[in-house]
Amino acid sequence: MKNLDALRHFYQRDLLGELQRLEQQRLDVAKKLTLAIVVTLVLAGGVVLVFGRQFFANPMLLLFPVVVGVIIVAGLAKYFSRGYVSDFKSKIIARIVGFIDESLAYRADAHMSLAEFQGCRLFNRRPDRFRGDDWVGGKVDATTIEFSEIHAEYKTESRDSKGRRRTHWHTIFKGLFFRADFNKNFSGSTVVLPDTAERLFGGLGKWLQSVNFTRGDLIKLEDPDFEREFAVYGDDQVEARYILSTSLMRRILEFKQRTGKRIYLSFVRSCVYVAVPYTKDLFEPRLFRTLLDFEPIQEYFRDLQLAIGIVEDLNLNTRVWTKV
């Protein structure tokens, strides 16, 4: 695994020149966008002044210029920064991926497929909108991996008091979605979820988990630390333990502690899926702060390393079983 010193050296030698060019591009985009914001604000202010009386009579109308203004600025931001974002990704993110492991490929506009997402059995709800970007894939030694950023949502519709129909979007999952070829063969499916019930309600929580019919059998494992953090469901008691050996349970726990996030794992058709939720957008360049700092580069590196490092964290390159 590459360490921070190596990254700093790589940043000085290979990235800095490119970053300086991109910084110029960023400043241009930021200048245009600032101008656009100022113009929009002035226009909105003008509208409010001209129709002052109506707004005073019905303050709810004020929402209208605000919403239109936000939509215009967001659209312009996307339009202005398009070239900048794609340049940044193909020049900087792609290189950081190559720096971590040369054999991996990076595609900025590709993402993990919907079939893959639904096949992993982690999220029962069918998404109505499925987006993503920043796909990375390839082979880390013996293990084939791929991952990308994913945002899956479902929609609900409601009617307000005036009978107008409204669509609401709810997030099913947003974050890193990872798949790797597992080092043992198996035919069933085993799902490892963050355990909320047991931590909140103790023994009662365990009972609640055991009557969860949507997930298959509850698998009670013998590692108490692991049981506190995760709830495991599967369709085969023995196979689940064949996959989750005592050492793999320890490794998953350590991975969880190191990342400090809720993590979801599933083992389906001889593959392992890992989903790590993020609230921020991953691998996006900054617009209103300088690119030249080392700190954001370190953040991209950390997020990529977290995914690529899963191979090592879960010991997937140990191939002592019949699967090679």
Added chain:
Amino acid sequence: MGIWIAIGVAILILVIIPVVMYNSLVGKKNQVANVFGTIDAMLKKRYDLIPNLVATAQQYMEHERGTLTEITALRAKAIKPDLADDEKVAIDNRLRGMLGGIMVAVENYPQLKANENFLHLQRSLNEVEEQISAARRAYNASVTDYNNAVEMFPTNIMASMMAYKEKRLFEITDKERENVDVASLFKK
């Protein structure tokens, strides 16, 4: 009228509770038997591998002939149908120790280590060992579940009426807890 409904409900509850307890106890007992069956199946898988393994290893391993013959003899004993559970476990423990020893001794035979067929057998054996250990853990989990029901109130009352007794967990024998002494295995 009301009082009759209350009495009816009370009787219904008094009938339903024992039925639920009875069924859950039977379910847990069968789960234990079911997982024990899985261990058996996995052990059989291991026994199926042994003849091939011995045949391949024999061509190269001159100093381990004795151990290999003994492994074959143990396997013959293990696949007899009318074996008691305790005996099964004892034979399995001995076999595992010996196979482990052979796998370590392989290091002295570079030709054997390079043999494709042997490598595949070795991988299969690793896999079976891992599956056996998973099945044992599953067995222990279901026995714990069953024992909890047999000992805890109120299912313990029902369990004693059904003459259900606690079951023993799969434990590692003292001999197994020690490190495998490979040298002594081969000095016979």
